[in-house]
Amino acid sequence: MTxxxxxxEGFLEDASAWTTDxxxxxxxxxxxxxxxxxxxxIMFLRDFxxxxxxxxxxxxxxxxxxxxxxxxxxxxxxxxMQLFPGTxxxxxxxxxxxxxxxxxx
Amino acid sequence: MHTLHxxxxxxxxxxxxxxxxxMGEQDAILLTGNAVTxxxxxxxxxxxxxxxxxxxxxxRAIDPEQDISGQVTFDDMVSLTIQAQRxxxx
Amino acid sequence: xxxxxxxxxxxxxxxxxxxxxxxxxxxxxFDQPVSLLFIDAGVLWLKQGQEPGGINQKSVERNLAAASIxxxxxxxxxxxxxxxxxxxxxxLINGVTRIDNTGATLQQYQHVAFSG
Numbered sequence: 452m453t454x455x456x457x458x459x460e461g462f463l464e465d466a467s468a469w470t471t472d473x474x475x476x477x478x479x480x481x482x483x484x485x486x487x488x489x490x491x492x493i494m495f496l497r498d499f500x501x502x503x504x505x506x507x508x509x510x511x512x513x514x515x516x517x518x519x520x521x522x523x524x525x526x527x528x529x530x531x532m533q534l535f536p537g538t539x540x541x542x543x544x545x546x547x548x549x550x551x552x553x554x555x556x
Numbered sequence: 557m558h559t560l561h562x563x564x565x566x567x568x569x570x571x572x573x574x575x576x577x578x579m580g581e582q583d584a585i586l587l588t589g590n591a592v593t594x595x596x597x598x599x600x601x602x603x604x605x606x607x608x609x610x611x612x613x614x615x616r617a618i619d620p621e622q623d624i625s626g627q628v629t630f631d632d633m634v635s636l637t638i639q640a641q642r643x644x645x646x
Numbered sequence: 647x648x649x650x651x652x653x654x655x656x657x658x659x660x661x662x663x664x665x666x667x668x669x670x671x672x673x674x675x676f677d678q679p680v681s682l683l684f685i686d687a688g689v690l691w692l693k694q695g696q697e698p699g700g701i702n703q704k705s706v707e708r709n710l711a712a713a714s715i716x717x718x719x720x721x722x723x724x725x726x727x728x729x730x731x732x733x734x735x736x737x738l739i740n741g742v743t744r745i746d747n748t749g750a751t752l753q754q755y756q757h758v759a760f761s762g
Contacts, residue, residue, distance in 0.1 A: 503712040504704040508668065511675040512716050519715050554672060571654075571760060578749070644752070645759040 462544070462551045466500060469548025478546045481536065485546075489534055495520055496547040506544045509554040513540035557605075558582040560640035562633075564589035567600050575646045579603050586628070586636060588612055595620040609633060648679040648719075650755035653688040655762055657706045658698055662762020663691065667709060669759070674717035681755075682713070685724040685748055687731070688761075692723055694737050707739055714741060724748050 455473055456464040461480070463469055474493060478485050485493075499516060500506060507513040510528070518526020525531075528539065535542035540552045558580055565571045572591065579585065584605035587594060592612045594600045608620060610627040620627070628636065637643050651666050666682075673680040684691055696707040713721060725744045728734070745751050752758055 499712075502708065504708045505712060507716075508671055509675050512671060515675070515717060516712075516715050553668065554675075578752075642756050643758070 458551075460545070460551060463548040466548050466550065469497075473548060474546050477548075481542060481546075483535070483542075483546070489546075491521075492517065492525075492531070492534060492543055493547045496543055496549060500547075500549050506549045506552045507540055508552050510538055510540040510552070513543070513552065557584050557636075557640045559584075559642040559644060560636055561585045561644050561646060562637075563587060563591040563646040565646060566590035567594045567597055571646050575644075576603065578644070584625070584636070584640070586633065588633075592616060592618055595624065607632075607636065647756050648681070649673055649757045649759065650681050650683055650752065651759050651761060652683045652685060652752075653691060653761045654684075654686040656687040656690040657696070658701060658703055660762060663688075663706070666759070666761035667706070670713070670718050671716050674713075677717065679719055681720040681722060682718060683722040683724070683745075683748070683751065685727050687727075689723050689727040689731050689733055692721070692728075692739050692742050693731075693733060694739055710739060722751065 455468050458464060461477065463473070475485055478489070483489070495517065496506070507516045514526055514528050514531060517531065520526070531539040531543070535546070538555050541555045544550065544552055561575050561579060561583060563572060563575045563585060572594070575585070584607060585603055587606065587608040589612055592608050593616065594602060595608060595613070596618045606624045607626050607628050608624055610629055613620065613627060626632070651670050653663050653666055655663055657663055670680050670682055691706050691710065694707065696705050698705055710721065721742045723738070723742050723744050725746050728738070728744060
């Protein structure tokens with residue numbers, strides 16, 4: 452495992468310490484093999500965080516933000532759930548090295 | 557009731573004054589949190605329809621000497637917000 | 647029911663404002679109409695060029711730029727307060743509507759919640 456500090460839920464303590472290798476490692480813990488479609492969302496989240504200094508705080512807002520950027524085809528919960536099982540916003544932010552969405556249980 | 561003003565700030569807070577300033581004739585005020593101390597303060601004049609949250613009074617050992625419209629429970633508070641046409645939480 | 651959240655305190659000094667922002671985003675997440683109104687020193691939330699990294703906080707200026715993406719309907723600011731704090735077209739963040747009569751604006755909303 453790459454030496455990087457993560458909290459008890461597996462989120463990076465420092466978003467700037469993130470690398471694509473770290474993303475692959477975290478994804479593999481959830482048995483996710485990262486495809487182009489995953490990377491598109493991951494890089495979108497990274498950009499979103501750099502611009503707004505916030506992860507989309509909930510799943511619904513994650514879906515809204517993706518919809519705003521990529522349209523209905525990708526900005527829907529089924530598509531995002533298939534890419535990032537569980538709670539998509541949480542899973543995706545964890546892999547993207549971003550803080551835990553504040554309002555996700 | 558037209559507007560229910562829910563205030564949680566103590567009478568010394570500027571928002572308490574602003575709240576009283578915006579009270580219309582058909583409005584009611586509900587004191588919560590530190591605002592209930594207004595009922596222990598003899599220098600404060602409150603409008604006609606005043607409610608106060610029972611648990612906040614009890615927590616501070618305040619027994620309202622002034623005649624108030626009612627001490628309310630949390631459930632009553634919910635009912636009041638539904639009865640009101642508008643709610644302002646100060 | 648349209649909710650108006652009013653922020654009258656400057657950013658960073660307390661958590662109240664951030665909680666209100668969170669409340670606005672949560673209402674928007676469930677497609678409940680919500681707007682934010684900045685009055686008094688609260689208008690400082692809207693000033694360009696905030697760099698709160700040195701006090702270990704995230705920029706509310708940057709957070710607010712996400713408000714419309716999340717579905718917050720409008721960012722309103724009291725004109726007199728903007729004037730008092732030297733805010734104008736050149737140093738206000740994008741997407742702010744200035745209003746002249748705060749009292750009348752408050753009357754337009756069925757649900758008004760002051761921050762903190």
